[in-house]
Amino acid sequence: MKWRVWLLLVLVIISLVVIQFQPWRDGVIIQEVVQNTPAQVAGMSADTDRFPTLRERIVEVNGEPIKTVRDFYRANLSGDSIIITQQQRFLLWPFSQEQVYYLENDGDDAGIRVSFAPTSNIRFGLDIQGGSRLVLEPVRILDAEEFSTLRDSIERRLNVYGLSDITVRQVTDSFLGDVSQFIVIEIAGQSPDEVEQLVTQQGRFEAKILNQTIFTGSDITVITSSQQGGITQCSQANGEFVCRYNFPIQLSLQAARAQADATRELDVVGDSLSAPIQLFLDDVLVDELSISADLQGRVTQSISISGSGVGPGRVSAQENALSRMREIQTLLRSGDLPARLEVVRKDTISPLLGQEFIANAFLVALVAAIAVSTFVYIRYRTFKVVIPMLLTAFAEVILLLFLASITPFVNIDLAAIGSIIIMLGTGVDHQIIITDELLSKNRGHLSWRGRLKKALNLIFTSYATTVFAMIAILIFGGGIGILNAFAITTIVGLSIGVFIARPAYAVIIESLLKKHYK
Amino acid sequence: MLFIPIFLLLISLGAQFYQYQTTGEIIERSITLKGGTVVTIQTDSPLDLEPIFLEQFPENELVVRDLLDRGRTVGYTFESDAPQDEFVALIVEQYSVSQEDLSVQSIQPSLSERFFLQILTALLAAFVFMSIIVYITYRSLVPAGIIILAVITDIVIAVGLFDLTSQRLGVGGLAAFLMIIGYSVDTNILLTNKMLKLGEIPLYDRFTQAARTGLMMSGTTVIALSLGLFFTNSEIIFQIMLVLLFGLLADIINTWITNAGLLRWYLEKKGEKK
Numbered sequence: 001m002k003w004r005v006w007l008l009l010v011l012v013i014i015s016l017v018v019i020q021f022q023p024w025r026d027g028v029i030i031q032e033v034v035q036n037t038p039a040q041v042a043g044m045s046a047d048t049d050r051f052p053t054l055r056e057r058i059v060e061v062n063g064e065p066i067k068t069v070r071d072f073y074r075a076n077l078s079g080d081s082i083i084i085t086q087q088q089r090f091l092l093w094p095f096s097q098e099q100v101y102y103l104e105n106d107g108d109d110a111g112i113r114v115s116f117a118p119t120s121n122i123r124f125g126l127d128i129q130g131g132s133r134l135v136l137e138p139v140r141i142l143d144a145e146e147f148s149t150l151r152d153s154i155e156r157r158l159n160v161y162g163l164s165d166i167t168v169r170q171v172t173d174s175f176l177g178d179v180s181q182f183i184v185i186e187i188a189g190q191s192p193d194e195v196e197q198l199v200t201q202q203g204r205f206e207a208k209i210l211n212q213t214i215f216t217g218s219d220i221t222v223i224t225s226s227q228q229g230g231i232t233q234c235s236q237a238n239g240e241f242v243c244r245y246n247f248p249i250q251l252s253l254q255a256a257r258a259q260a261d262a263t264r265e266l267d268v269v270g271d272s273l274s275a276p277i278q279l280f281l282d283d284v285l286v287d288e289l290s291i292s293a294d295l296q297g298r299v300t301q302s303i304s305i306s307g308s309g310v311g312p313g314r315v316s317a318q319e320n321a322l323s324r325m326r327e328i329q330t331l332l333r334s335g336d337l338p339a340r341l342e343v344v345r346k347d348t349i350s351p352l353l354g355q356e357f358i359a360n361a362f363l364v365a366l367v368a369a370i371a372v373s374t375f376v377y378i379r380y381r382t383f384k385v386v387i388p389m390l391l392t393a394f395a396e397v398i399l400l401l402f403l404a405s406i407t408p409f410v411n412i413d414l415a416a417i418g419s420i421i422i423m424l425g426t427g428v429d430h431q432i433i434i435t436d437e438l439l440s441k442n443r444g445h446l447s448w449r450g451r452l453k454k455a456l457n458l459i460f461t462s463y464a465t466t467v468f469a470m471i472a473i474l475i476f477g478g479g480i481g482i483l484n485a486f487a488i489t490t491i492v493g494l495s496i497g498v499f500i501a502r503p504a505y506a507v508i509i510e511s512l513l514k515k516h517y518k
Numbered sequence: 519m520l521f522i523p524i525f526l527l528l529i530s531l532g533a534q535f536y537q538y539q540t541t542g543e544i545i546e547r548s549i550t551l552k553g554g555t556v557v558t559i560q561t562d563s564p565l566d567l568e569p570i571f572l573e574q575f576p577e578n579e580l581v582v583r584d585l586l587d588r589g590r591t592v593g594y595t596f597e598s599d600a601p602q603d604e605f606v607a608l609i610v611e612q613y614s615v616s617q618e619d620l621s622v623q624s625i626q627p628s629l630s631e632r633f634f635l636q637i638l639t640a641l642l643a644a645f646v647f648m649s650i651i652v653y654i655t656y657r658s659l660v661p662a663g664i665i666i667l668a669v670i671t672d673i674v675i676a677v678g679l680f681d682l683t684s685q686r687l688g689v690g691g692l693a694a695f696l697m698i699i700g701y702s703v704d705t706n707i708l709l710t711n712k713m714l715k716l717g718e719i720p721l722y723d724r725f726t727q728a729a730r731t732g733l734m735m736s737g738t739t740v741i742a743l744s745l746g747l748f749f750t751n752s753e754i755i756f757q758i759m760l761v762l763l764f765g766l767l768a769d770i771i772n773t774w775i776t777n778a779g780l781l782r783w784y785l786e787k788k789g790e791k792k
Contacts, residue, residue: 073616135629175636344626346602353558353621360587360751367749368742375738414754418693421758422700425742429704429735436731461707465651466700469644473696476636476643483640486693 008504012395015402020053021120026067027057028114030085031188032165037111038092044083044112048165052118060084069116069351077110113165115188115351121405125413125485128358130351132192134185136199136341146338147172147181154183154199157334161198161326163187183341192346202340203331206280209262209291214277215255222249222332229329231321232306234314241317245325246306249332256301264297279305281328282340361417372428384512385435392505393427396497403492415486423493426466427501430459434506439513452506463498467491523776526768527671530678537681545677548581548686551634553627554599557609558585558753560619561593565612574608575600581686587751593619595753597686637692641699645669648699655707661714664780665706668772672702675768676761683760690754691761698765701739705732705773713781721782729774736770 030046033039047056058066061075061083075081081092092110115130126133142150151170158166165188173180187195205217229247236242251259259277266273272290279287287307307328309321369390377386397420403410410416437455438448470487534544549556571580578600585593598605602624609615648669653662676698680687712728713721743763750756 137629175632175639180632344629345624347621347623349621349623350619352619353560357752360749361755364746364749364755367745371741371745372738375741379734414690415693417755418690418697418758421762422697425701425739426704428738432735432738433708433731436734440727458708458711461651461655461711462700462704465648465703465707468647468651469696469699472643472645472647473640476639483637483693 002507004500004503005507008392008395008500011402011500012398015398015405019120019122019398019401019405022053023119025053025117025119027059027086027117028066028069028072029055029057029117030112031115032113032163034111034113034163038077038094039083039090039111042083042090042092044090046165052121052123055118056085056087057117058083058085058112058114069114069355072114077112081110083112113188116355120401122401123404123408123411124354125411125416126186126347127349127413128354129188130349130354132187132195132349133345133347134187134192134196134199134343135345136183136185137344138181138183138339138341140339141179141181142339150338151183153335153337154185157198157203157330158185158195160334161194161330163195166195182344192348196343196346198327198330199337200341200343201327201331202282203334203336204280204282205328205332205336208278208280209259209266210275212262214259214262215251217332217336219252219255220249220332221252222247222329229304229325231318234317236314240310240312241314242308242310243314243317243321244306244308245321246304247325247329248302248304251301251303253299253301256299260297260299263291263295266291266296268293268296279307281331286328376432380435380439382513385509388505388508388512389428389431389435392431392501392508393424395504396423396427396493396501399496399500400489400493410489410492411485413485415483416489418486419489419493422466422490423497426462426494427497430462430497430502431505433458434502435509438506438509448510452510455506456502459498459502463494466494520775520779523671523771526675526771527678530675530681533678533681534674545681546686547634548688549597549599549630550623550625550688551630551692552599553625553630554597555602555605555622555624557596557606557623558621559593559596559609559613559615560585561613561615562591563613564591567594567596567609567612570612571598571600571608575605583753585751585753592751633689634692637689637696641692641696644696644699648703652703652707656710656714660784661710661781664777664784665703665710667780668706668769668777669699669702671772671776672765672768673698675772676764679764679768680761685757685760688754688757691757694758694761695765697758697762698769701762702765702769702773705736705769706777708732708735709773709777710781713778713785721785725778725782729778732773733770736766740766740770 030044032046033044058072060066061072061077062081064071064075066072066075077092078094080094083090083092094110138147138150147170151168155166155168158168167184167186169184169186171182171184173182183199185195185199203217205220207214207216230245232244232246234241234243263273266275268274271293273293273296276288276290278285279289287305289306305328307321307324309317309319309324311317311320373386373390376389377383380386400410400416400420400423401412404412404416434452434455437451437458440451470491473483473487537546538544567582568580571578575598578598580600581597583595583597584591585595596605596609602622606620606622610620649662649666652665653659656662656665673695676695680691685691708731709725709728712724740763743759743766746759747756747763750759
């Protein structure tokens with residue numbers, strides 16, 4: 001039986017090494033660097049494929065040390081800035097007005113999204129780490145292939161837009177025969193509105209002349225060099241500013257020919273043709289362009305798309321125009337979605353709240369541990385019971401956290417906190433059962449082994465009832481993952497307890513208390 | 519002795535009945551289970567949002583809760599079915615909240631209804647599965663039936679006690695009801711095991727043995743939960759612990775009075791038959 005104790009010890013040591021608890025660590029990590037921003041131009045990037053404790057941390061901005069996310073938010077990045085990480089030094093220059101035009105930037109956004117530096121390798125869920133979650137539902141039920149395409153297209157669209165630290169999941173949820181499909185997008189940074197805007201548009205682009213479709217989004221290749229395209233002019237009308245943008249595209253030969261054929265039929269009126277080319281996005285007219293007369297009947301593959309943005313001032317009009325342009329470019333590059341999506345759930349969680357939550361959780365655990373230990377001591381009047389109880393309960397949680405560090409299937413979110421509460425509560429209960437059974441005075445005729453066996457029987461029945469209850473959740477619960485995560489984490493946690501920690505505890509107190517028994 | 523659990527049961531049934539009369543549901547649900555927006559902010563401003571809210575959104579409801587950290591107010595949660603963007607904007611403006619002190623969750627009613635039903639179904643299924651295991655363990659209808667009855671009563675009482683508080687049920691609380699099933703059945707199994715299988719010693723001694731262990735188990739958990747309630751700064755954890763505490767208190771009474779009493783009656787009858 002002794003091997004169980006060694007096994008537990010070895011597992012705990014491996015766990016501690018892998019988890020790498022470093023609660024003293026401060027600073028912030030780069031969660032994301034947005035494309036076409038001063039930060040990206042300066043060479044910054046997010047190293048998302050590294051182990052959490054090895055990621056690059058920002059330690060100083062403009063001479064001010066950065067210890068918390070709040071420090072970073074307070075730093076002023078609108079002028080020339082120096083950002084120092086533990087490995088490198090970055091010089092950021094804000095964009096000039098011209099660059100704002102060309103690089104389609106949002107003005108004073110330096111482009112860095114941060115989160116608190118991980119103090120361990122434990123994977124935390126969104127509710128604790130901070131970030132945003134969007135749950136979307138397609139307007140109609142899709143078949144397997146379409147649904148998969150939808151997911152891929154969304155991911156591609158978000159990548160093209162410049163967001164890299166995102167996860168896009170497809171979830172099929174069947175509840176008593178009623179099937180629903182959801183797309184769940186989790187974003188590390190906190191900009192769900194941009195993402196919402198981007199994914200709720202189906203993105204079907206059509207160009208028509210006289211109500212006849214000449215070409216669609218799939219006929220277009222967007223020229224990727226962002227030096228071309230930008231604001232062409234701004235004007236003021238009725239107290240509002242309107243800025244026009246423009247970017248070049250390539251048409252397929254077939255589409256170019258179709259355009260040539262269509263324009264051939266038109267009459268010439270002055271410098272232009274009698275009908276404009278109309279651009280529709282998801283059946284909404286976004287622009288109307290007159291076709292210059294010299295294009296009549298010509299097969300030309302290089303054309304440009306333009307549109308406009310409005311605002312109360314020149315700068316806001318420019319910003320709106322640029323972000324609209326960037327949006328359309330993204331939609332054209334990534335293609336349209338098989339179905340339109342509606343938002344059914346939107347969460348934004350600040351990383352600061354999560355950090356305080358963890359600190360508080362530790363406090364609660366500590367206080368509870370002290371109180372429970374005191375109570376246990378009063379009952380058994382020996383530390384030889386209290387200490388093994390504490391250590392084995394502690395060991396169980398470490399093992400669970402180890403799993404949370406190495407596999408993406410277990411991560412610590414609110415569901416996991418619930419599981420940990422169950423694990424600890426059940427763990428202490430079971431250990432009390434074992435202790436009482438082994439120390440009981442009325443069983444003189446049973447050997448130590450015999451008593452242990454009775455205790456373990458009882459424990460196993462209790463384990464079985466809870467596990468079966470969790471299995472029931474897995475079968476009938478469905479849900480958008482959270483109940484399933486809770487059920488699985490609880491089953492895993494309790495199994496660690498019952499099969500490894502409990503027997504180890506029994507062995508430990510056997511050797512410590514053998515004389516009591518005699 | 520049985521009048522204690524019966525009394526408790528009647529109180530909680532009464533609370534639930536009252537709840538049903540006033541809101542149409544047995545238990546009051548929070549926005550996370552009904553649909554709407556929940557905004558959590560960290561601030562020490564004592565400003566009361568309600569009058570300003572009612573001015574802007576006369577048709578919508580607002581629920582405000584203080585976030586306490588060891589007795590001190592450190593923030594608020596606001597729940598409402600008002601239009602999300604305007605609601606959030608109002609709060610940000612009134613409390614001068616910065617981005618990093620703000621968390622927003624919004625969920626469509628259709629989704630949360632569905633979610634709520636799913637968890638309820640899971641609760642029911644978990645209960646049935648648990649009952650099956652209990653029956654297999656004892657292979658006898660009466661002891662197994664008594665345990666199942668006790669667990670049902672635990673949950674019913676916990677619901678009633680919850681209704682007496684001003685809490686609104688969220689996802690965490692609902693999951694906690696699930697957890698009650700697991701926790702409460704442990705003590706009942708302990709009791710039943712001891713009472714049924716220790717044939718050689720008197721009934722009363724079997725009971726006391728079981729009670730010493732069982733009350734110790736429940737006692738440690740009650741202490742841990744009570745402290746947790748006081749020290750935690752998370753709404754969700756608070757609710758989970760509160761529901762568990764209610765369930766556990768009900769369990770202590772139901773196991774050592776109800777279950778024990780019924781089991782004793784059953785064993786005495788069985789003994790007479792011999």
